[in-house]
Amino acid sequence: MTGRDAVKRSHSPPGSPLIGDGKKLVFLGSAPERPYDLETMLRASAEVLGKGVHGTTYRATLDGGEPVLAIKRLRDVHLPEREFRDRVVALGALRHDNLPGLRAYFYSKEEKLLVFDFVGAGSLSSLLHGSGAERLDFTTRARIALAAARGVAFIHGGGPKASHGSIKASNIVVSGKRDSAYVADYGLAQLVGTAGLPKRGTGYRAPEVTDARVVSQKADVYSFGVVVLELLTGRAPTHALPDGGAGGSGVDLARWVRSVVQEEWTSEVFDSVIGSEPRVEEEMMRLLQLGMECTEQHPDRRPTMAEVEARIERIVEDASRRADFSSTDGSRSVSA
Numbered sequence: 001m002t003g004r005d006a007v008k009r010s011h012s013p014p015g016s017p018l019i020g021d022g023k024k025l026v027f028l029g030s031a032p033e034r035p036y037d038l039e040t041m042l043r044a045s046a047e048v049l050g051k052g053v054h055g056t057t058y059r060a061t062l063d064g065g066e067p068v069l070a071i072k073r074l075r076d077v078h079l080p081e082r083e084f085r086d087r088v089v090a091l092g093a094l095r096h097d098n099l100p101g102l103r104a105y106f107y108s109k110e111e112k113l114l115v116f117d118f119v120g121a122g123s124l125s126s127l128l129h130g131s132g133a134e135r136l137d138f139t140t141r142a143r144i145a146l147a148a149a150r151g152v153a154f155i156h157g158g159g160p161k162a163s164h165g166s167i168k169a170s171n172i173v174v175s176g177k178r179d180s181a182y183v184a185d186y187g188l189a190q191l192v193g194t195a196g197l198p199k200r201g202t203g204y205r206a207p208e209v210t211d212a213r214v215v216s217q218k219a220d221v222y223s224f225g226v227v228v229l230e231l232l233t234g235r236a237p238t239h240a241l242p243d244g245g246a247g248g249s250g251v252d253l254a255r256w257v258r259s260v261v262q263e264e265w266t267s268e269v270f271d272s273v274i275g276s277e278p279r280v281e282e283e284m285m286r287l288l289q290l291g292m293e294c295t296e297q298h299p300d301r302r303p304t305m306a307e308v309e310a311r312i313e314r315i316v317e318d319a320s321r322r323a324d325f326s327s328t329d330g331s332r333s334v335s336a
């Protein structure tokens, strides 16, 4: 499995203590019949995808190979069942091509599970920095940024208070063909307590955010901008990786990129994999400019996610046109 976060394989069910509780999986949406039940899900072969601040995520494959699920075992949930259900139902009603579908939930005294469609081929973080890191070309990186921007812009479309609150490369799951992406972990902060929240911020957190629970759309734009800079530079931001970052503790990307650009060494900021790609230099600069605007210190100077989405859309269109031209032209193409 390329690019996948480090996984531990286990065939023990993800939630064995649930058996005998008498409670059932609750399906969301208008599924005509229950596609599987709790016992089937608990018998599925499961592997740990990662342990995050809100709990542990498993990949579970049901008997027969279908469907493949991403099961989130939440920790530190203090909401009564009714309130939990109302919030989960609202999350499940959000359907978008760039958000993993939330299909079911389970609530008992001991266990709270969310069941999502398993999507993609691993997180952006693992594709950029993991042991199976891949050489992604510029257009691929820009397409991943566009897909993630669409997911976040859709969330923001829910109203001025709607925000994700934890945008980072490990929460962006890249599609198998590397041409799209999904934004994971939306809404979990509204379900769990604060015990798991890290005391210190990571390099994705906007400077005005002093309390991780106080999220905003402008803070999301900042975090998204850091992801854009990460895609362009290939560098991990501060405290973004479990081991502290490849070869160190990561960098303050927004500050580092600005200092290099000020010194007029702009071409030095790009990941060496994309730095010498022909024909797309202009689009690379436009995306860099956008990443810098998103990571402006002052929230009011940052663009909205709708604007970010529209600008990346144009960058991708122009880069794809140039890449097509370069392949029909007979010149060197921009494959990784």
Ligand SMILES: Nc1ncnc2c1ncn2[C@@H]1O[C@H](COP(=O)(O)OP(=O)(O)OP(=O)(O)O)[C@@H](O)[C@H]1O
Pocket (backbone or CB within 6 Å): 005, 049, 050, 051, 052, 053, 054, 055, 056, 057, 070, 100, 116, 117, 118, 119, 120, 122, 123, 166, 170, 171, 172, 173, 184, 185
């Ligand atoms: N629906 C999904 N389909 C496929 N992979 C997923 C899905 N949801 C999450 N993942 C993957 O599972 C991994 C672990 O997720 P989890 O949220 O538990 O930890 P995290 O994202 O590393 O940390 P945090 O909780 O701080 O966001 C993610 O990095 C992501 O790659």
